[in-house]
Amino acid sequence: MDRIGRTPMQFTAVLAAILLLLAACQSSASPTGSPGASASGEVVEIEWYVGLGTGENPEQIPTEEAVVAAFNESHDNIQIELTVVDNTDAQNTLNTRMPTDPPDIIGPIGIRALQSFGDQLLDLAPYIESSGVDLSAIDQALIDAYNVDGKQIGIPMAVYPQFIYYNKSLFDEAGLAYPPHEVGEQYEGQDWTWDTVRDLAMLLTVDANGNDATSAAFDPNSIAQWGLDAQFTEIDTRALSTIFGGSGSVVADDGTTAQWPDNWREGLQFYYDAVWTDHFAPTKAEAEAIGGGEDRNTFQSGLIAMDAVHQWYVCCIYPAEGDPAVTDWDIAVLPEGPDGTVTSKLHADTIGILDTTEHPEEAFEVLAYLSQQADLVQVWGAMPAIASQRDAFFAGLDERFAPLVIDWNVSSQMLGFPDNPSHEAFMPNFEEADSANKDFGALLWTTPGLDLQAEIDAHVETLQALFDEGS
Amino acid sequence: MTAISESGTPRAVAARPPSGRFSSLETREALTGLVFISPWIVGFVLFSALPMLASLVLSFTDFDPRAVDEIHFIGLDNYVQMLHDPILIQSLGVTVRFALLVVPTTLAFALGVALLVNSTLLAGRNVFRTLFYMPMQIPIVASTVIWIGVLNAGNGWLNQGLAVFGIQGPDWLNSTTWVHPALVLMGLWGIGNMMLIFLAGLQSVPTELYDAARVDGAGRWGTFRNVTLPLISPVLFYNLIIALIATFQYFTQAYVISNGRGDPARETLFFNLNLFREGFAFFHMGYASALAWLLFVIVLALTFVLFRTAGSWVYSGADR
Numbered sequence: 001m002d003r004i005g006r007t008p009m010q011f012t013a014v015l016a017a018i019l020l021l022l023a024a025c026q027s028s029a030s031p032t033g034s035p036g037a038s039a040s041g042e043v044v045e046i047e048w049y050v051g052l053g054t055g056e057n058p059e060q061i062p063t064e065e066a067v068v069a070a071f072n073e074s075h076d077n078i079q080i081e082l083t084v085v086d087n088t089d090a091q092n093t094l095n096t097r098m099p100t101d102p103p104d105i106i107g108p109i110g111i112r113a114l115q116s117f118g119d120q121l122l123d124l125a126p127y128i129e130s131s132g133v134d135l136s137a138i139d140q141a142l143i144d145a146y147n148v149d150g151k152q153i154g155i156p157m158a159v160y161p162q163f164i165y166y167n168k169s170l171f172d173e174a175g176l177a178y179p180p181h182e183v184g185e186q187y188e189g190q191d192w193t194w195d196t197v198r199d200l201a202m203l204l205t206v207d208a209n210g211n212d213a214t215s216a217a218f219d220p221n222s223i224a225q226w227g228l229d230a231q232f233t234e235i236d237t238r239a240l241s242t243i244f245g246g247s248g249s250v251v252a253d254d255g256t257t258a259q260w261p262d263n264w265r266e267g268l269q270f271y272y273d274a275v276w277t278d279h280f281a282p283t284k285a286e287a288e289a290i291g292g293g294e295d296r297n298t299f300q301s302g303l304i305a306m307d308a309v310h311q312w313y314v315c316c317i318y319p320a321e322g323d324p325a326v327t328d329w330d331i332a333v334l335p336e337g338p339d340g341t342v343t344s345k346l347h348a349d350t351i352g353i354l355d356t357t358e359h360p361e362e363a364f365e366v367l368a369y370l371s372q373q374a375d376l377v378q379v380w381g382a383m384p385a386i387a388s389q390r391d392a393f394f395a396g397l398d399e400r401f402a403p404l405v406i407d408w409n410v411s412s413q414m415l416g417f418p419d420n421p422s423h424e425a426f427m428p429n430f431e432e433a434d435s436a437n438k439d440f441g442a443l444l445w446t447t448p449g450l451d452l453q454a455e456i457d458a459h460v461e462t463l464q465a466l467f468d469e470g471s
Numbered sequence: 472m473t474a475i476s477e478s479g480t481p482r483a484v485a486a487r488p489p490s491g492r493f494s495s496l497e498t499r500e501a502l503t504g505l506v507f508i509s510p511w512i513v514g515f516v517l518f519s520a521l522p523m524l525a526s527l528v529l530s531f532t533d534f535d536p537r538a539v540d541e542i543h544f545i546g547l548d549n550y551v552q553m554l555h556d557p558i559l560i561q562s563l564g565v566t567v568r569f570a571l572l573v574v575p576t577t578l579a580f581a582l583g584v585a586l587l588v589n590s591t592l593l594a595g596r597n598v599f600r601t602l603f604y605m606p607m608q609i610p611i612v613a614s615t616v617i618w619i620g621v622l623n624a625g626n627g628w629l630n631q632g633l634a635v636f637g638i639q640g641p642d643w644l645n646s647t648t649w650v651h652p653a654l655v656l657m658g659l660w661g662i663g664n665m666m667l668i669f670l671a672g673l674q675s676v677p678t679e680l681y682d683a684a685r686v687d688g689a690g691r692w693g694t695f696r697n698v699t700l701p702l703i704s705p706v707l708f709y710n711l712i713i714a715l716i717a718t719f720q721y722f723t724q725a726y727v728i729s730n731g732r733g734d735p736a737r738e739t740l741f742f743n744l745n746l747f748r749e750g751f752a753f754f755h756m757g758y759a760s761a762l763a764w765l766l767f768v769i770v771l772a773l774t775f776v777l778f779r780t781a782g783s784w785v786y787s788g789a790d791r
Contacts, residue, residue, distance in 0.1 A: 092751050095536050095537070095751055095754070096536065098536045098537050098539070099536050099539040100539075117537065119537065119538065120537050120538070221639075283645075284645050285623060285624035285625055285642045285644075285645055286625055288619070288623055288625075289623050289624070289625030289626045289627075290625075431752055431753045431754065432753050435732070435748070435752060435753070438732060439732060439734075439737070442732060442734045442735065442736075443735075443736060446642075446645040446646075446734070446735050446736075447735075447736075
């Protein structure tokens with residue numbers, strides 16, 4: 001090597017090679033990174049990984065950075081490092097980091113996504129108990145939603161009940177009364193059930209010639225307006241079954257047997273008929289045509305009269321940017337399901353700690369801090385799990401949607417009817433079973449003329465095989 | 472360094488030292504070159520060779536990236552599992568059926584376009600060449616999203632165009648019958664590279680051969696079949712190999728149109744998409760590694776077979 005070193009050309013080559021290698025191997029710093037450990041080595045760095053749910057939008061990041069900065073300024077011994085990853089890459093990025101370089105804290109993340117990491121999440125119960133964190137301001141049912149196999153894997157931060165968004169202009173045009181805003185209220189002398197919704201939705205479904213879906217002259221090949229949709233959930237059969245059938249589970253009480261409860265069969269049949277027989281809910285091709293392709297924001301097209309969506313949909317509705325087709329809307333309660341109960345399937349966001357963390361106590365201290373930050377929940381567009389923070393949340397929405405006056409009381413009511421067990425709850429062999437449920441949903445949404453009950457039987461067999469494989 | 476000549480007189484041998492000597496000019500130059508390209512060598516070893524080797528090792532394990540500590544050596548279990556995996560068989564079937572459709576179609580279309588833009592009868596040939604190549608500049612994801620709109624059953628341009636002629640177009644991307652033709656259509660839009668290679672091949676055909684064919688009374692088809700096609704057969708062979716490999720690696724378009732699930736009814740669950748799902752959706756990284764090696768072997772075998780057949784149809788020089 002001495003000879004190489006003595007030759008200027010070779011020295012240059014070696015230097016250039018080393019520099020290039022260093023440049024190539026240098027890890028990219030987090031754009032929002034905070035200072036690392038101090039020289040004394042006493043500072044613990046806790047990485048908070050954002051992107052698995054909401055929280056990665058550019059307008060949300062400054063608030064997250066501010067929350068992190070406030071914590072870091074007030075703590076000498078713990079520093080939060082914020083890592084924000086685009087939502088489309090976040091899951092894969094985390095998967096590839098898990099073997100060698102896992103973050104400490106992940107979230108905000110929903111119930112379903114947390115199941116993917118169920119085995120890798122820290123049980124927070126001992127830390128909640130030892131730290132004395134007060135969870136009394138949060139409904140116990142919400143706390144229980146994050147109790148998986150006896151492990152408390154998260155503290156609820158944000159909740160998103162489901163209800164019906166309705167386009168008042170389309171109701172006015174058809175001369176129909178608006179749907180109920182109170183649970184138990186009737187609609188034009190009829191109990192507010194899914195059967196009533198069907199009748200109403202068919203009147204609100206109109207073809208290109210102006211015939212509604214109850215008319216003999218109605219042409220299902222040229223529908224111009226639909227009565228009902230459940231946008232964003234169309235292929236998730238567990239979600240669809242819950243919306244139209246009430247609470248249930250694909251896992252029997254023994255934890256290993258696959259099933260499809262009767263109320264779920266009824267609920268799924270309702271939706272399948274809505275798409276293919278009664279034609280008041282859009283097919284996949286129709287939804288993509290009116291909803292901007294894969295985004296499928298169908299309600300915003302102005303061609304959907306009623307849409308069962310969650311509280312988080314306020315993110316993407318008038319007054320959104322552009323020229324909205326929906327200018328006058330409100331929200332209504334969900335009807336009674338075939339099981340005789342009202343069910344508002346619930347989405348919720350939390351933050352979890354990966355059990356690979358080397359500093360669980362410090363990570364929990366950070367988590368406890370983050371879970372109390374109303375600013376975060378507000379910027380994520382979520383209803384706070386802490387009841388005392390909700391008035392401010394709705395006041396912010398009122399300001400945003402003015403001059404429209406939205407009856408947020410509907411949302412608060414619906415929070416009282418969460419699905420239990422959750423439609424996103426654990427299943428054995430979770431990822432494959434979840435994928436199979438969505439494959440099944442895609443089949444239903446794109447294929448007319450199926451014997452649905454026979455298809456459900458076959459699907460239960462598929463699930464059982466997957467459950468057995470995962471046991 | 473000296474040596475003893477036959478006459479016993481010492482002579483210098485520095486002009487050509489024994490091979491392997493570190494001090495020779497050639498060796499030092501070679502070493503310098505190696506040092507200059509060492510970033511690439513190191514990059515190749517670190518980011519290509521070692522990962523390949525790692526995937527081979529992983530293919531004999533049950534590696535789950537979420538539980539690194541629980542990795543086990545399971546011998547050939549992953550390879551045995553392939554024999555009983557109906558999804559794998561299905562994905563292979565999808566890929567082969569698609570290859571049979573897309574490879575000849577794109578080859579023929581690209582050759583046709585190359586003939587067109589090579590024709591002296593076409594005014595503004597350079598403009599057309601640019602236009603046909605231009606889609607190559609658009610990222611695949613972006614172009615696929617555009618095509619999803621174009622192929623929409625309700626308001627897509629294609630079906631609206633067909634409606635003008637009284638034809639009700641199919642639900643291209645949601646129909647098990649039409650989704651492959653739809654993907655072929657999308658593929659035809661991106662034949663720019665293949666066209667360019669064909670064009671280069673066409674321009675290398677000696678014009679005197681065309682003159683001779685004309686003198687012999689050959690028509691357009693006869694000239695094409697007996698002169699052009701044999702002379703561009705090496706280019707055709709190259710494009711065939713590349714197209715076949717690309718088809719077996721088909722992923723992005725299928726991922727985008729089906730949100731990574733292979734809809735409708737797994738008709739777009741191509742081999743690579745299935746591999747991706749096994750590795751990154753279901754976390755069966757060991758099995759996914761085995762699938763990657765199966766793909767490698769399949770592509771290698773196909774390429775080998777094509778090379779073996781090349782002697783009978785690919786023009787290889789003036790001796791033929």
